């Protein structure tokens with residue numbers, strides 16, 4: 001065959017494949033609309049499955065029940081024809097991994113959620129945390145199983161209703177909607193459900209090491225947390241990292257009469273508060289030398305996204321009852337692009353009825369740092385310790401003995417907690433743009449947040465920054481997550497289902 005003809009045939013074949021691919025690709029608007037129509041016909045079934053899952057207690061340290069959750073999720077996945085398995089590590093809740101392979105797909109998009117929940121304080125709950133109750137907007141219980149119609153403003157009250165079992169139900173129900181529409185995904189879908197996120201994901205890194213195939217995906221969508229306070233859906237392109245720090249400043253070996261010895265024996269509370277003052281000013285600016293050296297400059301598209309975030313700060317100030325904010329008046333989301341030093345607590349001496357005129361023996365502070373790209377716990381630790389030393393302190397790792405106490409006038413014990421770095425996915429990657437475009441076409445134009453203020457171990461899935469990891473939360477912002485009377489507003493669940501259906505059917509096979 002002449003070369004020319006050969007290449008023409010190759011071109012025709014390529015064109016045919018492109019057309020085939022385009023014809024397979026579903027239109028998000030139609031999918032969302034049809035999924036909605038399907039959902040309206042199946043609301044009671046969806047809620048029954050959700051209620052059954054919410055009825056299983058889900059504290060990460062309650063091994064028998066956490067196992068029942070994992071089994072229940074595996075069953076829900078298998079019902080949809082997914083190949084599901086429970087990965088296990090001794091002493092850790094199982095990770096449920098479920099796959100839906102698409103013939104000839106070149107890419108895998110993975111979806112993450114977690115099935116464990118925060119501990120409960122039963123006295124604060126209006127009803128049993130693991131007996132889901134539906135309530136209307138007035139807060140009255142509703143018999144949803146027998147109601148004539150289901151009001152989208154009703155809310156299911158139960159632990160993990162919003163954080164994070166709603167995400168699991170929304171994803172898997174979206175597959176039902178697609179099935180009813182005879183639509184198939186264009187990419188391989190993978191679902192990963194973790195069972196100890198609320199306990200700080202202590203075994204996630206071990207899982208990824210033992211089962212490296214678990215994190216093999218070309219892109220990740222993390223579904224956890226609430227939507228924007230304006231009620232619009234959002235896409236979040238990163239999370240801040242975190243690391244904890246405990247400081248103990250030592251005074252005299254025994255409490256001393258401050259009348260006899262004050263002004264001569266140093267007070268450890270004063271030493272500690274001056275040290276803290278030297279680390280952070282009142283605007284939130286961290287004063288430690290070099291702390292901002294690794295902070296990545298915001299990109300043009302990040303700046304553009306920040307400027308478009310709806311302003312809810314007036315409402316938040318009223319809700320929190322605060323007259324002013326830190327950060328020299330800069331908007332909240334701009335400040336979340338910066339590292340933070342938060343004082344978690346100070347413990348020293350006594351106050352009120354227990355106060356005594358004494359120079360106390362020690363003063364403790366607990367600090368947590370929030371980190372942004374390209375800082376890491378390892379990169380900031382030496383900066384912090386150099387700063388502490390520059391204030392004249394001798395750093396010790398253990399409680400000092402007599403010799404250590406006599407050798408230095410300023411002793412501080414420094415104890416670092418475990419931590420992990422920040423993660424950030426560029427807003428202008430093809431995958432980033434595709435997710436946002438599908439949502440907009442589906443009628444849910446997202447608020448785009450370059451980063452969340454909180455911390456999620458998204459970096460573990462980024463494989464050195466090469467894999468996009470984007471968060472797409474669905475819960476209502478007022479879902480009381482982590483607190484008593486956690487709830488999920490039904491409209492948020494419904495919206496989640498139609499957006500997932502649009503993602504699954506419309507994601508294509510582009511390069512990142």
Ligand SMILES: [Zn+2]
Nearest residue numbers: 163164224225
């Ligand atoms: Zn969560």
